[in-house]
Amino acid sequence: MxxxxxxxxxxxxxxxxxxxxxxxxxxxxxxxxxxxxxxxxxxxxxxxxxxxxxxxxxxxxxxxxxxxxxxxxxxxxxxxxxxxxxxxxxxxxxEEGAVRDDRLRMLFTCCHPALALPARVALTLRLVGGLTTAEIAHAFGVPEATMAQRLVRAKGKIRDARIPYRVPTEADLPDRLPGVLAVVSLVFTEGHTASSGSGLVRPDLCAEAIRLGRQLVELMPDEPEALGLLALMLLTEARRPARVSATGDLVPLTEQDRSRWDAALIAEGQDLVRRCLRRNAPGAYQVQAAIQAVHDDAATAADTDWRQVVVLYDHLLTLAPSPVVALNRAVAVAEVDGPAAGLAALEGVELPRSHLLPAVRADLLRRLGRTGEALDAYAAALDLTGNASERAFLERRRDELSAAHRSAQA
Amino acid sequence: MPHYLLTVVQPGDGTPPPPEVLEPIMRDTDAVHRAMVDAGCWVFGGGLHPPAAATTLRPKDGEVLLVDGPFAEAKEHVGGFSVIDVPDLDAALDWGRRLVAATTLPIEVRPFHDGSGTP
Structure with a gap:
């Protein structure tokens, strides 16, 4: 043993x-x-x-x-x-069925909206995922004592305020399910793009989120959004081996070595996308998964069905409008109708304190040959990112551009 | 069953809004209180005079000092409260939601210690 x-x-x-x-x-x-x-x-x-x-x-x-x-x-x-x-x-x-009911109760208790989001995440990883306090603390880069205190406080509130230990009624489920999915999604996102630290991804957190996602599907096999979230995570995780270079730099989707993508994860994710779309109850996670499925389906970047991607982003904008969705849609529009159309699609998108908007603008301006404006946008993006891998990527792009700019002027 | 305190969090110094604003709020709030009574969960509650009407008693060197005014000057104060007796937090939050809709103000939902408040 x-x-x-x-x-x-x-x-x-x-x-x-x-x-x-x-x-x-x-x-x-x-x-x-x-x-x-x-x-x-x-x-x-x-x-x-x-x-x-x-x-x-x-x-x-x-x-x-x-x-x-x-x-x-x-x-x-x-x-x-x-x-x-x-x-x-x-x-x-x-019995297995009774245990499943208890695990569902625990999941909904841990993700109760009366608990702050960090508390929900910590409780879910501890009580549903079975991670130790030390593991959760490590994953989120906080001292173990801090995480222990967060867990004690959250469990104290569950006890004192009598947060019920039950699965919400059918009528309340639509209000409560998104909160549960959001916790799992947040764990994955934190793993996929670590908001702090030197590494671009934290594979342990991604793996944990996928494990939780599989549990959600096992516990709620009839919820298409639970299937959609799992599919989204699998299809994103499949590209991880190609997403970071040997030197630890971010490799954008269009430049990734697609032979390094995980074919088994892609097949599983695409199967899930088909399964949930058949239920014809589209939701934000399902549409995001469908978008990733289109990307994962293309043998080369040039083969990407960008028109389909734009259609899906249009759909996503109606289901879950957000500046990030509008930004991603603009990237897809640029692939279909050119960088000028992409830039036009960025009009009115506001995303303060994030490097994403200036980074996308910089790339579109670079492709339009508006080098001076592109360099300004790269500078703005660099001011706003705290992730070392993303910084390195943006600096590389900026330096290539300014070198080309100088040699053209010389 | 556990008791919860639902506190109406009132902004400003407690000067009431003009009658045309206040009247529907009072009517809706009374309706929620009547619904609590009908549901058998209402224990006690009511609206309070503004903090200017408060007197605070403080222990000082074995004596009790009287201070004219509330215990703390704050941007918000307790405008009123309800004590309810319901099975769990979800039930308390449901009543809290109805009070938010009626008062148009924030409501704090806070559990009593087990067994407290029952002599």
Whole structure:
């Protein structure tokens, strides 16, 4: 039994076991303690006895027994006795369907809108994803004590304010589901373009977001937007090997070595896009996934069906209008109708404090031969990016342009 | 069941808006309070006079010092409140939403400690 195996089993079992125990004990804190006790027992027994055939079920049963022991020992009040008696009643091992319901409850509790977004993200990674506090702290570049405090505070609010442990009703689901998807999407985006640090991507966070995305699809197989989000992440992740050069620089989509894309992820993502589009309930994640599917479908950059991309961005603008969507649409328009049309499509787009708008403007101006304006736009973009890889890319582009500009003037 | 305090967060010094603005707000707010009573979750509540009417008592060297005015000068103050008795936060937030719509003001929803407020 290798430590890696134990870690993988624990991570997989943690969310399931805490979800079941939270329903039985009525409190996340007690549930986590019971599950951690069960892990300690597992570490004592598994090396000698071997890993049980259903490790997660073993953890749940052991944690429940520990909780009963603990309650009996601490029982000073009748209700404790009653609670212990209720837990001790013969109960068949939890069925897969029941466990799934508990995991869904936990997911919606962690993503409750009364919790701040960073708290939702941390709780979801801890209680649904099974990451340790240290792993989450590392992934977001904050001290472990800070992350621990964030988790304690969030769990305290769930307990004190009585955030319910239940799946929203059918009527409330449309309001609540986007919040859950947003948490997973945020984890992926943070992994895909680390907002701080030297690396352009944090593959561990991307992998975790995809794992959560797979869980969402498993838990809510009938939600097309959950399928759409997973497809979007897979189709984006598929290009990661080609997105950063050997020297750590950002490689734009049009210049990527497409032979390095992950064909299996693309096939899976495209299959998911087809599956959710068949349901004919389009949403923002599905359309974004469809756009990535068009890109991933092209054998070379020149083969990209940009007209289809523009159509999809038009659709996305009606579903989820945002300056970033308008910006990406303008990039696609430039590919179909030329850089001047792309520049015209940027009119009225405002994206303060982001390097994206001046970076796109710089590229379009460069292609139009408006070198002076392009250099100004590169300077503006460089002022606004904190990511080292993106800075390096923009500096390279700017330096190439100004060198060409100088030699043309010489 | 747990109790929640729904606080009406009122901006300014508490000078009431003109009657043509205030009248529909009072009517809508009263309607929400009646709905709370009908639903059996209303415990207590009401609107408060402006902070200028407040007197604050402070402990000082074993004595009690009287101060004319609210406990803190702030841009916002408690304009009124409702205490409700509902099963969980979602239910409290639903009532809070209705009060936001009626008062057109922010509403803070805050849980009481278990068992407090019941003598």
């Amino acid at each position: 290798t430590p890696e195996l134990v870690e993988a089993v624990f991570r997989e079992a943690y969310g399931r076991a805490v979800a079941v125990l939270t329903r039985l004990l009525g409190d996340i804190g007690s549930a986590e303690e019971a599950v951690q006790d069960a892990f300690v027992v597992a570490l004592q027994r598994w090396p000698a006895d071997g890993v049980p055939p259903a490790p997660a079920g073993w953890i749940v049963t052991t944690a429940r027994n520990r909780a009963i022991d603990l309650m009996r020992r601490e029982a000073t009040r009748d209700d404790r006795h009653r609670q212990a008696a209720r837990l001790a009643e013969p109960d068949p091992p939890p």
